[in-house]
Amino acid sequence: MDDAGETAAAAAEAWDRQSVWSQAANRLKRTIERARTASLLLGMAGALFGTAASQTLADRPSLGRVLAFLAAVAVGLVPVVGQRAGPQAVQRWTRTRSAAEALKNEVYSCLAGVSPYRGAGAGRAMRERTERVESAAVDLLPHTRGIVPVTRALPAVSDVDSYVALRVRRQIDGYYWPKAGEMGRKVAVVRRVEFALGAAGAVLGALAGGLEVEGAAAWVAVVVTAGAAVSAHGVAAKYAFQEMEYARTAGELRRLVSRRGAGDGGPEADDAFVARCEGVISVLNDTWMIKWTTE
Secondary structure, eight states, X not given: OOHHHHHHHHXXXXXXXXXHHHHHHHHHHHHHHHHHHHHHHHHHHHHHHHHHHHHHTTTOHHHHHHHHHHHHHHHHHHHHHHGGGSHHHHHHHHHHHHHHHHHHHXXXXXXXXXXXXXXXXXHHHHHHHHHHXXXXXXXXXXXXXXXXXXXXXXXXXXSHXXXXXXXXXXXXXXXXXXXXHHHHHHHHHHHHHXXXXXXXXXXXXXXXXXXXXXXXXXXXXXXXXXXXXXXXXXXXHTHXXXXXXXXXXXXXXXXXXXXXXXXXXXXXXXXXXXXXXXXXXXXXXXXXXXXXXXX
């Protein structure tokens, strides 16, 4: 096999491994998201059932006891379910995603033909770097068990200009800006729900205090608890942080492309440009790892 064939084969192998790691990261993230949603709903259900029980025990004791039982179960399950979204779970997810993104970085750099993949020995360098990435995450390999690579061709990148079109611009317009918009919408939903619950609490408080409506005061605590749970969910999911980071990364990549132009500079300039672009993408991943695992 000639050097070009060896390079293509090594890149294809790394691309398959990237698919496996990416799927593993997606699976771990879904588990965390489901656990957070379940914890939110269980906490709200516990408050709802608990208050309903206090309102019905006197007149309908059987129903009140059932509601009290359901409240206890819901509240008791919150920490159990929450463990699946705890710090260790988040760390496994972020490190798995980091491995997937590191492999993608290497594949695109290799296909673009920049350092350290310029000239002879590119295939060997690709395999060495693939092994290095996976060795750093060897304890996470069990999470990739049973995952089959998605059948897909290598990106049609053959130089730096095609790298700009298929890697950088696609990330900007097809991923980062849309994701920033998605996170922005989630932030807006959380804020609207917080406002609605706050308004409901105020109305219930007025009914209880001003009009002395029987039972209204007890439901104020439910609404307050629900509002706090929604706020905590939004903070845990870091929607606002993600919106800012997606937008920041898209803007930085766009500035790099704008400054470069099309086909400008020689090999050293190309090497530096690709390194800067991949660096910006890596900074996003590194920032996420720090943010998710330290709070």
